[in-house]
Amino acid sequence: MSAYHKPVLLAECLEALNLAPGRRVVDGTLGGGGHARAIAEKIAPGGILIALDQDADAIAEATKTLADVSDAVSVRLRQTNFAEIAGAVAAEGIAGVDGVLLDLGVSSHQLDTADRGFAFRYVGPLDMRMNRDDSDTPTAADLVNMLPEAQLARIFFEYGEESRSRRIAAEIVTRRRTKPFVTTEDLVDAVRGTMPLRTRAGEIHPATKVFQALRIAVNKELEVLETALRGAASVLAPGGRLVVMSYHSLEDRIVKNIFAELSGKRVETDLPDPTPRAEPILTVLTKKPVAPTDTETRANPRARSAKLRVAERRG
Numbered sequence: 001m002s003a004y005h006k007p008v009l010l011a012e013c014l015e016a017l018n019l020a021p022g023r024r025v026v027d028g029t030l031g032g033g034g035h036a037r038a039i040a041e042k043i044a045p046g047g048i049l050i051a052l053d054q055d056a057d058a059i060a061e062a063t064k065t066l067a068d069v070s071d072a073v074s075v076r077l078r079q080t081n082f083a084e085i086a087g088a089v090a091a092e093g094i095a096g097v098d099g100v101l102l103d104l105g106v107s108s109h110q111l112d113t114a115d116r117g118f119a120f121r122y123v124g125p126l127d128m129r130m131n132r133d134d135s136d137t138p139t140a141a142d143l144v145n146m147l148p149e150a151q152l153a154r155i156f157f158e159y160g161e162e163s164r165s166r167r168i169a170a171e172i173v174t175r176r177r178t179k180p181f182v183t184t185e186d187l188v189d190a191v192r193g194t195m196p197l198r199t200r201a202g203e204i205h206p207a208t209k210v211f212q213a214l215r216i217a218v219n220k221e222l223e224v225l226e227t228a229l230r231g232a233a234s235v236l237a238p239g240g241r242l243v244v245m246s247y248h249s250l251e252d253r254i255v256k257n258i259f260a261e262l263s264g265k266r267v268e269t270d271l272p273d274p275t276p277r278a279e280p281i282l283t284v285l286t287k288k289p290v291a292p293t294d295t296e297t298r299a300n301p302r303a304r305s306a307k308l309r310v311a312e313r314r315g
């Protein structure tokens with residue numbers, strides 16, 4: 001298996017997608033192509049695999065991973081955001097697909113490559129964009145150097161559940177007055193500057209939540225997820241399966257709520273008068289999310305927080 005990324009819940013995803021030769025499947029989060037390759041083997045011969053990733057590194061890696069299955073299956077790789085899934089399927093001239101897989105978040109390659117700036121444990125530019133070809137997307141350094149203090153605090157609190165969010169935002173604003181943030185180390189130092197001198201053994205790294213929150217903000221992960229889920233449901237043929245793996249409670253809540261809404265169930269809302277429901281187009285197949293076994297988590301600690309939900313397109 002490639003060192004780029006070890007696929008999570010692989011057998012469970014393949015089963016949930018209900019694959020057979022000739023089927024048409026979208027992998028919206030190609031990464032190193034681990035899931036995609038296993039899907040390709042199941043839909044060969046004659047299947048169509050549309051594979052999307054917004055990161056050019058993933059497209060390059062998966063091109064290699066999929067090279068020797070591309071005789072038996074039609075592989076269509078595209079560097080794009082999965083929010084564009086409906087357009088990507090239409091551009092291939094396909095009216096409906098039999099399955100969509102979304103394996104959310106970042107790959108091990110992204111996390112472990114210092115110059116991507118995702119990880120507090122490596123020194124690199126404070127970047128965190130999954131799509132580095134999009135020069136319009138502000139980097140993590142841009143957000144940290146430019147956003148108002150209250151907005152930074154809100155990002156750390158909402159996306160990272162960081163209880164020291166205000167204190168950390170204040171420290172950042174004080175520091176950036178004299179020197180802009182450039183590297184991951186600058187941010188780690190600022191977070192450390194707000195902590196008591198000694199952290200206890202076994203505690204998570206003090207910058208973990210701040211890094212996670214910034215990554216979600218830079219890539220607008222929650223906003224694009226909602227668009228992608230609606231787009232994915234719309235491109236499924238009757239009986240087609242939508243399989244989504246999330247690694248963060250906010251993501252899982254969005255998946256659960258959109259599945260509920262599109263299957264005609266009541267949606268959790270703070271509003272007293274929910275908007276009228278549209279005709280249901282999905283049936284939810286997972287009452288509770290599927291989680292990895294202890295064996296998988298021991299072999300691949302990054303699988304730890306995975307939650308898999310599955311829905312089927314109605315006829």
Ligand SMILES: C[S@@+](CC[C@H](N)C(=O)[O-])C[C@H]1O[C@@H](n2cnc3c(N)ncnc32)[C@H](O)[C@@H]1O
Pocket residue numbers: 005006007008028029030031032033034035036052053054055058080081082083103104105106107108130224
């Ligand atoms: C967890 S990895 C997927 C790993 C993959 N299943 C494998 O087996 O190697 C998530 C991938 O999705 C991509 N990604 C995340 N959000 C995306 C988005 N909004 N649009 C397109 N790709 C996205 C990331 O760049 C990353 O390569």
